[in-house]
Amino acid sequence: MPNRTVFFVSDGTGITAETFGNSIMAQFPAKHRHIRRPFIDTQEKAEHVVKEINQLALQEGQRPIVFLTLAKNDVRDLLSEQCNALVLDMFRTFVEPIEIELGVKSNHRVGRFSDVAKSQEYHDRIEAINFSLAHDDGQSARNLAEADVILVGVSRCGKTPTSLYLAMQHGIKAANCPLIPEDFERDSLPTMLKPHKRKCFGLTIDADRLSQIRNERRPGSKYAALENCRAEINEAERMMKREGIAWLSSTHKSIEEIATTILRDIRPDRLIY
Amino acid sequence: MPNRTVFFVSDGTGITAETFGNSIMAQFPAKHRHIRRPFIDTQEKAEHVVKEINQLALQEGQRPIVFLTLAKNDVRDLLSEQCNALVLDMFRTFVEPIEIELGVKSNHRVGRFSDVAKSQEYHDRIEAINFSLAHDDGQSARNLAEADVILVGVSRCGKTPTSLYLAMQHGIKAANCPLIPEDFERDSLPTMLKPHKRKCFGLTIDADRLSQIRNERRPGSKYAALENCRAEINEAERMMKREGIAWLSSTHKSIEEIATTILRDIRPDRLIY
Structure with missing residues (x-):
């Protein structure tokens, strides 16, 4: 199995997501290269990361795996849509079913630690x-x-x-x-x-x-x-x-x-x- | 919005999953009660937890939210199928698309920290x-x-x-x-x-x-x-x-x-x- 590069893109520190993402990647035998891109909280920064991911995909001849934890919709959409990668959206995946269950919208708070x-x-x-x-x-x-x-x-x-x-x-x-x-x-x-x-x-x-x-x-x-x-x-x-x-x-x-x-x-x- | 009880059920410490799950629950305004059930690695222990969850659902008149991080299929299936709860399977949700992407099966390793x-x-x-x-x-x-x-x-x-x-x-x-x-x-x-x-x-x-x-x-x-x-x-x-x-x-x-x-x-x- 070829090793993939794994990106963790977050609008906060991304620590929580990366620790959790690592435990998921640990389910697979290969040693993957991890790249962390924290504090991605504007469209401009997101575009920069998209470019980096797509360049790497070309260089390595295979698409990276990208874990996202982004609260802002515009930044998130930009990355989900424009990356040549397997994009796993760690927030939306769980936030949406909970929104339905509770009958309320989430507050899209950026980062677990902001204001903390x-x-x-x-x-x-x-x-x-x-x-x-x-x-x-x-x-x-x-x-x-x-x-x-x-x-x-x-x-x-x-x-x-x-x-x-x-x-x-x-x-x-x-x-x-x-x-x-x-x-x-x-x-x-x-x-x-x-x-x-x-x-x-x-x-x-x-x-x-x-x-x-x-x-x-x-x-x-x-x-x-x-x-x-x-x-x-x-x-x-x-x-x-x-x-x-x-x-x-x-x-x-x-x-x-x-x-x-x-x-x-x-x-x-x-x-x- | 009524507060829900949130369970974290894991076959390891469940720390990674709970920290991540907390950052998801923090997207919602209410203060939820959290219950951790670590080291659930046999069917017997799983049945005990199912009983606890279902009793609580009855008592509170609303179903709890249950985050699972379980590597073993039998334990996981038992909980997903028998709980009267919103069950969010944190492992399978991400492990399956990665299995498809990499063309290999995951190794179902129990717990991020075992053997560590x-x-x-x-x-x-x-x-x-x-x-x-x-x-x-x-x-x-x-x-x-x-x-x-x-x-x-x-x-x-x-x-x-x-x-x-x-x-x-x-x-x-x-x-x-x-x-x-x-x-x-x-x-x-x-x-x-x-x-x-x-x-x-x-x-x-x-x-x-x-x-x-x-x-x-x-x-x-x-x-x-x-x-x-x-x-x-x-x-x-x-x-x-x-x-x-x-x-x-x-x-x-x-x-x-x-x-x-x-x-x-x-x-x-x-x-x-």
Whole structure:
């Protein structure tokens, strides 16, 4: 199968559409070249993109695939009609059946994120990012009562990227706190966690994988040794079990999958932004 | 217009589909209730969701809107056929025309992120997040040569969330470094930035907005005073201009819009993950 060039044309950032379009193209084996054309919000800019697409179609001897997310009718029509390409209109395809269902017209708002910078929702997301950063790696017990969730687990099991993802994508105030050898010696949760146990969520990981990750950081260290990893993980799991903290393994999961599972438990119907 | 309940049913996390679906629902004025049902990958789970949807349709006296992203045919058919709802199949709608265009069948891969946790691409993203964290707020000059971009600007102009977003969403190693009063007194860029000037990208912001943001942090401080904000911003813009650093204003832009603009400049055809 010949590889096609895939265009994402949007009048906003096009990020949402491109991420979704990528998951569709991932259903096909070939490696496609992706070209993003954001902020296409006038006829003039649209004409420029049409020219680019048609030139490429000629050059490559096959038509590109073009994903559109354009709210404005004139810009959209120009691209749908004049491109020598398979044009997939991501907006109209779904907006029209919903218009019929609801019996109202859509408002043709340009871009998911326009005006968003001043909204409460956006403000909360930025606050959540700041909160998660300030409460990364058990840095601060201050305001921990405000946390929506506190991720716990041994060092390098995936707490930090998951916390930041929860904050950035979902506006969740996610703190994280490591379980370290000193905690296991004292045989007790870190003191800062005790008042917030019901908000804790555990991450664990296979010892092999943890050792591999730690070796990238500190090659050949005791910290990274397989035996040490195994011992820490056993202690951590024992402690979480005893304290009634639910946990999941990050070994074969992406941060998106971990975050979705956590959300399902703590806020099943939480809106995504 | 009566509000509808909107379901997102996926055999993976459903995050991509839900984010995209939200941008479609945002075209309609009402505030819809969203319910996410991730990891629906068996007929049994699908039957459970069908029951839930149909009960809700009865209860509310109107049919819900259901967005599906399901790769497996049996699960998908069950939901499309048995739900008393407006069912929008986000996958089939676009996958089928592409199959025809390319002359091949799609591989019906479940979930965009399955198997992703072990891929190079995913590894690079996690590396980028770690890099951006380690190089937040000018913390470290170490390995700065590895940065894809270094955001500069006065304190609280939006550098940190933008850096983390670039890392998390695009796998970009984004450092950031503040321009502070001491730099303006010396009338010189921070020393750590000098060898990397061509990778620097500036953020600026309106003085009113900056003062407002800083006042949330340190109410009534000199740091937050409008006059002080105005002076710092003037100095920073003057310095960036002199050093030939491109910049944009974050005042009315979301981090997504800022990131997209930066990407367009530094890597126009960068793949999104």
